[in-house]
Amino acid sequence: MLKVKVESGDKFHIIMETLSRIGVTKKETNQFFQSTYIVKIENLSYLVYYKEILGKEMKPLDYARLGTIAKIVQGWGMFVVLDNDKMAEYGFLPSVSILSFEDKKKWEKVENIGTPELKKFISYMKNINKTEQ
DSSP, X not given: OEEEEOSSHHHHHHHHHHHTTEEEEETTTTEEEEOEEEEEETTEEEEEEHHHHHTOOOOHHHHHHHHHHHHHHHXXXXXXXXXXXXXXXXXXXXXXXXXXXXXXXGSEEEOSOOXXXXXXXXXXXXXXXXXHO
């Protein structure tokens, strides 16, 4: 999970849509798996890998994918990563799948995360923040 700074409220929704087109593709079945999400927790924004939301163990490849996606989206000027030390530790993958807006319709999106999982994760993180204060 990486803390990010988003310039305006409108940009948050643009980032959400953009992230919905970045992840892992399975070309033989024409399936697409979104791997990274942006969430707001008490006025702070975080880039979160799907395994973190589901409470699963993160592997080095997962951290590298999260770091790579963060660097790409930051490079597009959509947000600024505030956890630069963490991001540097994660490493970098040579490639991730990025679907164009037009091509998105050609792929079957396999949902890893739904609204209930996101709400549960956000509630959990809010409780952690309260106990740390």
